[in-house]
Amino acid sequence: MPKLVDTGRKVLFSDEILQNPYPTYTRLHEEGPLHYIDVGGKWAVWSIFSHAECASIAKDPQLSAKRAKQMLLSLPLSRQAEFSELARMLSLWLIFMDPPEHTRLRKLLNKGFSPAVVESLRPQVEIIVDQMLEAVEHGKEVELMGEFANPLPVRIILEMLGIPQELRDTFVNWSRAIAVFRGNPNRTVEDARAAQDALIQLTEFFRQTVTERRRHKGNDLISLLIDIEEEGDVLTEEELYAQCIALLFAGHETTRNLIGNGMYTLLQHPEETAELRDQPELIRSAVEELLRYESPVQFTARVLKEEIEICGQRIPKAWTVLCMLGAANRDPRQFENPNQLNLKRLNNQHLAFGAGMHFCIGAPLARLEGQVAILKLVQRFPKIKLVGARPEWASTFGLRGLMSLPVIM
Numbered sequence: 001m002p003k004l005v006d007t008g009r010k011v012l013f014s015d016e017i018l019q020n021p022y023p024t025y026t027r028l029h030e031e032g033p034l035h036y037i038d039v040g041g042k043w044a045v046w047s048i049f050s051h052a053e054c055a056s057i058a059k060d061p062q063l064s065a066k067r068a069k070q071m072l073l074s075l076p077l078s079r080q081a082e083f084s085e086l087a088r089m090l091s092l093w094l095i096f097m098d099p100p101e102h103t104r105l106r107k108l109l110n111k112g113f114s115p116a117v118v119e120s121l122r123p124q125v126e127i128i129v130d131q132m133l134e135a136v137e138h139g140k141e142v143e144l145m146g147e148f149a150n151p152l153p154v155r156i157i158l159e160m161l162g163i164p165q166e167l168r169d170t171f172v173n174w175s176r177a178i179a180v181f182r183g184n185p186n187r188t189v190e191d192a193r194a195a196q197d198a199l200i201q202l203t204e205f206f207r208q209t210v211t212e213r214r215r216h217k218g219n220d221l222i223s224l225l226i227d228i229e230e231e232g233d234v235l236t237e238e239e240l241y242a243q244c245i246a247l248l249f250a251g252h253e254t255t256r257n258l259i260g261n262g263m264y265t266l267l268q269h270p271e272e273t274a275e276l277r278d279q280p281e282l283i284r285s286a287v288e289e290l291l292r293y294e295s296p297v298q299f300t301a302r303v304l305k306e307e308i309e310i311c312g313q314r315i316p317k318a319w320t321v322l323c324m325l326g327a328a329n330r331d332p333r334q335f336e337n338p339n340q341l342n343l344k345r346l347n348n349q350h351l352a353f354g355a356g357m358h359f360c361i362g363a364p365l366a367r368l369e370g371q372v373a374i375l376k377l378v379q380r381f382p383k384i385k386l387v388g389a390r391p392e393w394a395s396t397f398g399l400r401g402l403m404s405l406p407v408i409m
């Protein structure tokens with residue numbers, strides 16, 4: 001086993017860096033592609049900052065995506081056993097599976113997110129966005145996260161799952177509890193407790209919903225998952241509920257931040273925003289650049305199946321490594337002027353949706369929602385501007401998003 005130094009640990013997940021991680025990313029890029037990062041308690045992890053290495057690690061079969069148990073490591077050892085149910089429930093999510101289970105399920109689930117299926121949702125997304133913006137008066141002060149960026153993605157994913165909109169607030173609260181646990185590398189016992197309770201309640205909700213839906217299947221994602229479960233040995237009943245929860249969670253917690261982070265970035269760049277307003281055909285490349293510039297998912301993790309060498313460092317079997325997607329998206333070796341926003345950026349190979357077999361299944365949907373929401377906001381409200389001091393970022397480092405975004409419309 002190689003000797004690992006735990007001196008030279010670097011602090012990254014501090015409140016101060018959270019408010020603006022980019023100067024630190026720039027400095028760490030200059031120092032090297034791999035850093036040993038403190039994640040609270042006694043725990044530190046090797047973290048990859050380089051774009052090329054993050055992309056190749058995400059595709060490397062020597063690394064496993066099964067890492068739900070590792071999420072408990074920042075909790076005191078004596079308390080970890082209380083959350084074995086939390087780790088077990090999360091381990092059923094597609095994102096935490098390895099082949100061959102992952103391959104079989106992903107292939108079937110792809111049907112629900114094909115470009116054709118997602119494109120057919122465009123008119124519906126446009127109608128929902130128009131309805132939400134119709135009620136907003138020009139010149140009025142609005143908290144954009146609460147009024148728009150938060151409710152839109154959850155509304156759409158609930159429609160796709162065929163769940164009544166009245167339950168939206170309950171879902172948002174459950175989803176938040178899971179996000180605080182997942183997004184914080186130095187998670188606490190309280191975070192774990194809230195996430196475990198939320199997952200238990202969500203599982204119970206989907207147990208009942210699936211029973212009812214079996215009798216009246218429709219054209220929704222739950223019915224697709226039921227078909228997959230009924231067709232063969234790909235999904236157990238419990239795994240079926242777990243995918244419903246994962247889709248609800250992923251459909252909401254990330255896309256809200258694409259819209260929120262994207263709008264905040266545009267409001268700080270009025271010239272680029274004016275250009276987008278005048279040339280709406282730029283919206284596709286603009287959304288890709290916003291995903292790169294303020295990535296909603298700042299890192300993901302993998303566990304080593306074998307001892308391997310990463311960026312010249314031998315790392316032992318069973319250790320976790322972090323792929324710092326948000327930092328990789330500012331890597332000067334990959335992007336020209338990485339800290340500059342360029343809505344026309346060509347060959348934008350950002351890693352905001354990951355890479356390899358776990359590449360985000362919801363990427364076409366997120367792109368659609370982001371394009372429609374952001375373009376309609378900038379076109380309909382040409383005078384939109386930020387209010388007050390800098391808005392505050394939520395403490396979920398991994399899921400980067402604003403607590404609130406006050407604007408004048």
Ligand code: HEM
Binds near residue numbers: 106351353
């Ligand atoms: C801007 C919005 C989004 C971002 C930035 C994002 C980001 C990501 C990333 C980085 C991964 C890969 C993680 C890894 O390799 O460990 C991922 C996977 C995944 N995402 Fe997203 N996501 C977004 C929206 C969505 C939406 C709308 C859905 C579904 C409704 C979704 C569902 C999933 C699922 C199920 C996976 C796991 C795929 C697999 O393991 O094969 N995501 N996402």
